[in-house]
Amino acid sequence: MPLNIDWQQILLHWMNLVILTGGLYILLYKPVKQFMAKREAHYQELDRQAQDKLAQAEALKGQYQAKLDEAAEEIRQTRTKAQQDLQKSVQDQLDQAQAEAKSIVAKAREEAEASRERIYKESQRELREMAAKAAKKLAFRRGADPFDQFLDLAEGGGADERR
Amino acid sequence: MRQHKKALALWLTAILLLLAGALLTGSPGRSESVQEAMRDAVLHDVNQVGLLGIKAVSPGMISAFTVTAFLLLLAACMRIFVIPRFQYVPGRLQQLLEEWVGLFDGMAKSNSPHRNGFLGLYLFTAGSYIFVGTLFELLGIQAVTTHGAPITLPAPLSDVNAAIAMGTLSYLVILSGGIAGNGVKGVGKTLKEFSLPISMSFRLFGALLSGLLVTELVYYFVSLSFILPVVVGVLFTLLHALIQSYVLTMLTALYYGEVSEVAHSPKREKKTGKAAAPSV
Numbered sequence: 001m002p003l004n005i006d007w008q009q010i011l012l013h014w015m016n017l018v019i020l021t022g023g024l025y026i027l028l029y030k031p032v033k034q035f036m037a038k039r040e041a042h043y044q045e046l047d048r049q050a051q052d053k054l055a056q057a058e059a060l061k062g063q064y065q066a067k068l069d070e071a072a073e074e075i076r077q078t079r080t081k082a083q084q085d086l087q088k089s090v091q092d093q094l095d096q097a098q099a100e101a102k103s104i105v106a107k108a109r110e111e112a113e114a115s116r117e118r119i120y121k122e123s124q125r126e127l128r129e130m131a132a133k134a135a136k137k138l139a140f141r142r143g144a145d146p147f148d149q150f151l152d153l154a155e156g157g158g159a160d161e162r163r
Numbered sequence: 164m165r166q167h168k169k170a171l172a173l174w175l176t177a178i179l180l181l182l183a184g185a186l187l188t189g190s191p192g193r194s195e196s197v198q199e200a201m202r203d204a205v206l207h208d209v210n211q212v213g214l215l216g217i218k219a220v221s222p223g224m225i226s227a228f229t230v231t232a233f234l235l236l237l238a239a240c241m242r243i244f245v246i247p248r249f250q251y252v253p254g255r256l257q258q259l260l261e262e263w264v265g266l267f268d269g270m271a272k273s274n275s276p277h278r279n280g281f282l283g284l285y286l287f288t289a290g291s292y293i294f295v296g297t298l299f300e301l302l303g304i305q306a307v308t309t310h311g312a313p314i315t316l317p318a319p320l321s322d323v324n325a326a327i328a329m330g331t332l333s334y335l336v337i338l339s340g341g342i343a344g345n346g347v348k349g350v351g352k353t354l355k356e357f358s359l360p361i362s363m364s365f366r367l368f369g370a371l372l373s374g375l376l377v378t379e380l381v382y383y384f385v386s387l388s389f390i391l392p393v394v395v396g397v398l399f400t401l402l403h404a405l406i407q408s409y410v411l412t413m414l415t416a417l418y419y420g421e422v423s424e425v426a427h428s429p430k431r432e433k434k435t436g437k438a439a440a441p442s443v
Contacts, residue, residue, distance in 0.1 A: 004206045006324055009224055012214075013319075013328030020231045021288040027238035029287050031246045032264040039251050 197383050210308045219309045223322025230296045275420030286412040297404035321371040330364025337418045344423030352422040
């Protein structure tokens with residue numbers, strides 16, 4: 001054969017390469033690839049777990065956010081109700097005070113009316129008494145001008161005093 | 164300081180004396196001329212080595228078995244002592260091993276995304292074999308020929324039989340990918356590239372042989388045996404090992420991906436295309 005090509009040796013080289021392929025596959029290629037796949041799976045699992053935890057945390061955050069929103073709404077409603085109650089209470093007190101004031105005013109008016117009535121009656125009585133007194137004095141003072149006497153009497157006995 | 168100078172002078176004198184001695188003494192005489200040595204490096208028809216006393220084979224055959232034994236021993240050591248201690252955060256050695264496997268696995272996946280299980284393994288084996296086999300010639304392991312003369316074991320792939328074996332095996336792997344992916348059509352696709360086994364084999368053989376011949380030539384003459392082998396022997400061989408590993412594995416991966424890709428039916432595509440085309 002040209003170039004000393006020997007088919008037997010070529011077959012021996014093939015055999016050598018087949019042995020090498022099998023040996024390297026069993027001893028090196030497969031275990032290293034298996035380990036690399038295992039590590040990849042491990043990190044993928046870690047990644048998946050992290051994703052799950054992140055999703056859980058997001059869900060929890062959502063729940064707490066909803067609760068916070070609920071609490072805020074509740075606070076808002078309570079505040080509104082308290083304001084309404086306060087306003088009502090103020091109004092009630094105002095109404096009560098106004099009613100009381102009205103009653104006080106009415107009572108004062110009644111009292112004033114009664115007082116006026118009483119003073120009027122008293123003045124009437126005093127006038128009557130004065131008229132009676134004057135008449136009495138007129139009756140007892142003789143010789144004096146009746147008109148002057150009357151005037152003196154009307155002025156409260158000033159003429160008598162002057163005398 | 165003076166002591167350092169003395170030591171330096173002594174060292175330089177020793178180098179010069181040894182160089183002069185080596186040049187003056189000369190070679191004890193070659194049993195073969197440079198032409199014969201280089202012819203034998205190509206053909207391996209004179210210096211053959213006995214394979215366990217059964218048959219005389221070319222030294223490349225012995226190199227091939229030695230490289231395989233070395234790789235399997237290394238793999239066994241890794242399997243026993245290193246792989247069980249693998250950590251999720253890798254150390255240097257683990258990183259090296261993972262890169263080594265991942266390089267060829269990634270090459271298989273990128274060039275043949277649809278079918279790459281066996282391809283990755285083959286590329287890993289072929290790449291490792293070519294790389295280690297090429298570096299093997301740096302060790303200069305000696306063997307005894309059938310004539311009783313010593314011979315330095317060459318790189319396995321500098322033997323034409325080993326290169327043909329590697330090229331044809333790669334072609335068969337590509338063919339298997341074609342059959343697995345496309346059945347009979349895959350065989351046709353692969354057979355279209357009938358020149359591939361020859362080109363692969365002789366590319367490897369030529370590349371490795373040229374390295375061997377240059378090294379033979381350099382070492383044949385004593386006067387060229389200083390400093391030059393560092394470049395020729397080490398740097399060229401290292402480059403060589405990397406380039407040849409890359410070229411063969413890349414070609415195999417490319418062709419494998421091409422022939423194993425499932426062909427789309429043109430009729431179906433035509434129908435789909437018509438359906439998708441807007442009516443005028």
